[in-house]
Amino acid sequence: MTDAAAHSTSTTDRALTLKALYEAQEIVRVVNVWDAVSARVVAALPQTTAIATAGHSIAASFGYADGTMSVDLALQGARTIADAVDLPVTADLDDGYDEPGETIRRAIGFGIVGANVEDRLRPFDEAVSRVRAITRAAQEEGVEFQLNARTDAMFLGGERSLDDRIADAVARGRAFLDEGAALVFVPGAVTADVVERLVEGIGWGKISVIGLPGALPASAYEKLGVARISYGPLPQRAALAALQNLAEDLYGEGVIPVDLPALN
Numbered sequence: 001m002t003d004a005a006a007h008s009t010s011t012t013d014r015a016l017t018l019k020a021l022y023e024a025q026e027i028v029r030v031v032n033v034w035d036a037v038s039a040r041v042v043a044a045l046p047q048t049t050a051i052a053t054a055g056h057s058i059a060a061s062f063g064y065a066d067g068t069m070s071v072d073l074a075l076q077g078a079r080t081i082a083d084a085v086d087l088p089v090t091a092d093l094d095d096g097y098d099e100p101g102e103t104i105r106r107a108i109g110f111g112i113v114g115a116n117v118e119d120r121l122r123p124f125d126e127a128v129s130r131v132r133a134i135t136r137a138a139q140e141e142g143v144e145f146q147l148n149a150r151t152d153a154m155f156l157g158g159e160r161s162l163d164d165r166i167a168d169a170v171a172r173g174r175a176f177l178d179e180g181a182a183l184v185f186v187p188g189a190v191t192a193d194v195v196e197r198l199v200e201g202i203g204w205g206k207i208s209v210i211g212l213p214g215a216l217p218a219s220a221y222e223k224l225g226v227a228r229i230s231y232g233p234l235p236q237r238a239a240l241a242a243l244q245n246l247a248e249d250l251y252g253e254g255v256i257p258v259d260l261p262a263l264n
Contacts (some may be wrong), residue, residue, distance in 0.1 A: 015113035015144040018088035021049055022146060022182050023205065027222035030230045032092075034058045034077070036084035038239070043085040044264055051085050053078050055092035055116075057236035066233075071097040079110035090114030090146060101133035105141060114146035116185055116230075119172060121152045128175045135180030148208050148228065149173075149181035154188030166194065170201030183208045183227055190215040192224060199225040 021028045030050055033039040034057035042048055056066040058077035071093075078091035089112050096117040097103050107115060117134060119127035131149050138145030151172040157165035165188075173184035185208040189195050195216070199207055208228040209221055218229050249257065 011108060011111050011113060012143055014088040014111070015146065018050055018090060018114050018146045019144050019182065021088070022227055025205075027218055027226055028228040029218055030090070030228065032057065032231050032233070032235050033081060034061050034236050036080050038236075039081045039084045039089075041263060043087055048087065050088045050090060050114075051081060052116075052230050053081055053089065053091045054231075054233050054236060055094050056233035058092075060233070060236065067094055071103055075103070075106055075110060078107060078112055082111040088113050090116070090148065092116045094118065095120050096130055096134060099133075100130045101137035104134045104145065104147075105137045108138065108141045108143050108145060113143065114148060114182070116148045116150050118150035118152055118185075121156045124172065124175070127151075127172060128179060131176045131179045131181055139180075146182040147176075147180070148183045148185045149176035150185035150187065151176070152187065154186055154194075157188075162194070166197050166201070169198060173198070173202040173206070177203065177206060185209070185228075192216060192220070195221065195224045195226065 028050060030052035031042050031048070032052050032054035033042050034054055039051055043051060055074060058074065059066050059069045062069055062073050062077070074093055078089065078093070082089040091107060091112045091114070093103055093107065093115045100117060104115060119130070122130070131147065134147055151169050153169035153172055154165050157168070169186050173186070176184055183206055184202050186198055187210050189198055189207070189209050190212060195207070195209070204225040205227045207226045208230070209226055211218065211229050211231050221229055
């Protein structure tokens, strides 16, 4: 078997693994990473079943603000992570860039088997057509690519009423699923009543959320019918805060603490 054929088989298998995780009764918990070493640290934990990248964090590691790095850098960062671990990798690919289908085609070629792609509240038909382009590209590549299609109806809803934002999220989510998305990612769904309404409208086991300070715990989301929870840039923020605190200590006593945490 050629290296290319082996890679293709591995990608196919990992996509099916991620699909099974998304369809299981248990909520999938993914701790977002941003480079090879953070991916390996998280992958080393026995609880880790899949790896998710954080676009915000990858952008920061390259010196860019969230949403401003090029598609080439985004894919380079995701590829580095996919090459570092033996688990399914789902990548945060912003809005899919100018040609979302081609972005996903390239991602699949790098061994990435899922992605978050956001609608940024584009007009409804345009947002749906971009999801369609992604799923068709994946079909042409012969991979069960797991698109976690993000709608910003709640997050960027502006002055619209809560009812209007939920209705828009539900309409977009249903349309995304009809086009072949695996899940619908709804940032801003942080309370039980909102999650219940979204799950009722979009479907049990079809919603993805972000875990935030003060939001519901993962177990509560699971009971409400949420399929996946991720944490965006917060793991990187925690890691960098720990680094900054250590540096502050070293500028003081100048000695590594004896109780420095050890990696598993």
